[in-house]
Amino acid sequence: MSLDPENTLVLKLDTGQVTIALKPELAPAHVDRVKELVRDGFYDGLSFHRVIDGFMAQTGCPHGTGTGGSGHNLKAEFSDAPFHRGTVGAARAQHPDSADSQFFICLDDADWLKGQYTVWGEVIEGMQAVDALTKAPPGDPSGRVPDPDNIVSAHILADTQQ
Secondary structure (H helix, E strand, O other): OOOOHHHEEEEEEOOEEEEEEEOOOOOHHHHHHHHHHHHOOOOOOOEOOEEEOOOEEEEOOOOOOOOOOOOOOEOOOOOOOOOOOOEEEEOOOOOOOOEOOOEEEEOOOOHHHOOOOOEEEEEEEOHHHHHOOOOOOOOOOOOEOOOOOEEEEEEEHHHHOO
């Protein structure tokens, strides 16, 4: 697989490195916004505040609670793309056009999300680092992690190549 450096996101986590192929063909506005936030250093140091074993790991809240964002909501870019293990989607509130900076990585297949959340990426390397994230206590429906792992740094691959 040949990588497009301009559409490759690299996350250095407490648990290892994750490489994500961005999907501008599915969600051009979301991909543009993610790249802008990454280049501004927005994601550096943020926690995976919500991690539900067998479902997903969520990050992108500057407060670490799931209640915040960058302050810029995006119009939904729903598609027929499946939500399977490694899919990266935009987290949102109840309103379809409420996605902002928060996103989630599917730990397992979650096809019931198809057409209701925006797919903007796919983990292509390092899924073991996502699997190793600290999970919420079993039986906790909120999925909140008491002592979460963090994104140490995030960058677009093109920005580190000469």
